Amino acid sequence: MCPGRAMPRHVLLAVVMVVTGSINTLSTKWADSSEAVNLDGQKQPFNHPFLQAVGMFMGELLCLFVFGIRKCMRRNHEVANADDAHAPRNYNPLIFLPAAICDMLGTSIMYIGLNLTYASSFQMLRGAVIIFTALLSVAFLGRVIQRHMWVGMLTVLTGLLLVGLSDILFKDSGSSNSNTNTNGVIAGDLLIILAQIIVAVQMVYEERFVTRYNVHPLAAVGWEGLWGFLCLGLLLIPFYYIKVGNFSQTAGHRLENVPDAFEQMKNNRHIILAIVGNIISIAFFNFAGISVTVELSATTRMVLDSVRTLVIWVFSLIIGWQKFQWLQIVGFLFLVVGMSLYNDLIIMPAWRRWRAGRELREPGRPELGLDEERRRLLGNAVQ
Template sequence: MAWTKYQLFLAGLMLTTGSINTLSAKWADMFSAKGCRGDPEHGFSHPFVQAVGMFLGEFSCLAVFYLVLCHDRRRPEPKVNPGQSFNPLLFFPPAMCDMIATSIMYVALNMTSASSFQMLRGAVIVFTGLLSTAFLGRRLVPSQWLGIFITILGLVIVGLSDFLTGHRDEHKLSEVITGDLLIIMAQIIVSVQMVLEEKFVYKHDVHPLRAVGTEGFFGFLVLSLLLIPMYFIHVGDFSNNPRGVLEDALDAFCQIGHQPLIILALLGNTVSIAFFNFAGISVTKEISATTRMVLDSLRTLVIWVVSLALGWEHFQGLQVLGFLVLLLGTGLYNGLHRPLLARIPCCAGLVSEAEESNPGERERLVNDGMLEGGDES
């Protein structure tokens, strides 16, 4: 069935904004500018300020939700289901997981390439699958276990490519390895977030935009307040800012004043995360969850190609192999092979059996990919 113009628009919007989200964050990291108090020119290394901007983008989804709801209520027959009433504090634990994971990933993005950053985020499949089995009692089908093992292989290949060629890029080899490990660590926290959301949040039938916005509100509020003590916590050279503190928000604003293009990169990150969440939810609703997964994988390719074109990183053949292996693992875990097998008479029964053993699998996949942050941040 051919896609409508609106469906094509949504697919393009999701692919574009998802790519801009990572590229704009990396672009901000590449600027250098003078700071406060006559500090010499130095790199813009403010991951927690960037994370605050990301949560502001998620928070804006709450405004979009209420605008959509108000517009829908003016119709003779409202179509939007606002969901049942719920305690917003249900979202606080997963929001804190999102905050920690996103902050760690923005620290890591300053140490490694944008393409490796995006590819290594595929590790969330491994930890989500294992935690879902341990704490939610879910039984994974053989193809999902195979997908997990292939994903691990892909992660090893991408990490190996960074290890072998790290000296060719602007980052030191030790920084690249540390950044890659931090990204993997962050995916463990993201998987905890997903398990918490599924166990305590999704059963309340909360509208996705409202869920994204509520988590964005908690993340924005808490992390904004944490910027105050971070200003006084000394961490030495790890911070890469003149005062050697965990986060110097004042230095970030001073650098923005000296180099206005930084605010453009930060706004790109904030706006793109809001539109990406909206487009992702709409793609799932208007087309399918499978299409959303494919588009999410394609944005990794877009980020890699754009980074090469801009000269941000060098071509690595081993990284291409890692990307293809990760793509295969993701496809197997998410069941993208099932429509193909269903067309083969001898395999159709196996597909039906797999779906019966996981009755809510497609809905779970939608939920697993609902929030971008600790997931597209």
């Protein structure tokens, strides 16, 4: 595929990943902030992180059914191209079990950390996954990160830090956990950082094995969803018998209480709508995300994932979930510049064109023919 035709597909994948990922986070926050009467007869927030993680895997599992339908519809075409170099190789579905376990651990730990710390800190610290993924990609994939990409990642992280700090420094910014104590904030932050290391391991593992077997993104997401759904779904049974005291707001203070969750959903239909939105959006988000991993890189996927912070921030401002702070504008500018630098968009191409034009205007340079000059400029543009 020529570069001119590949770019629109890459842009579409990036947009789908950011939009559906934002919907996923916003719907999860909507469910968490919704209150309903539980089995104890008390009105409590919907605090069921493990059940929500099972819903996430259910959304991923939907991709496997879509892949099966797609494969049946195109069976003749695939048989005709069975010898193609890009055709999928035979693989054992168990290769996706480690990625599913990483996803299960990372998501569950992040949801627990979100209950302990501020929502702004949650969004800010998730940006740290860019650094972890880049380092692991260099160490285990032999990837070379160019200078402008390193600068872009550091700039993106600076922007995420500023946006997150605005909610911490300004008390009126609308934190969702205003009553959280200092120890809880520190513990939650550490859990979220730990989760980002696990997520980075998952991304690098996917890039290594998905590209090796040429697995279709729908199949890869679906198999991870199946293993995650089975593993975490079975773990919900022992979680019901584990009492954690005030750490959990569920009926009976259990680590996870599925009957209590369904009771709250019955008493507040908005929770059902939020969970359904979560399941559907995560299906599209993971498909777009793993497609970016295959066609671009794991680090690019992490940068795009971090952009969700911007979308969520803007949406929160529009609907009044938080107040505007000038520090967020500064963070937004850092994010835009960092994304442009990392993806080699606007800033670097403009600088190369300016440098090429300056070289042409230097006195004493020999005159070039039109074709020769065009070749030289194009050569500089792709360096």
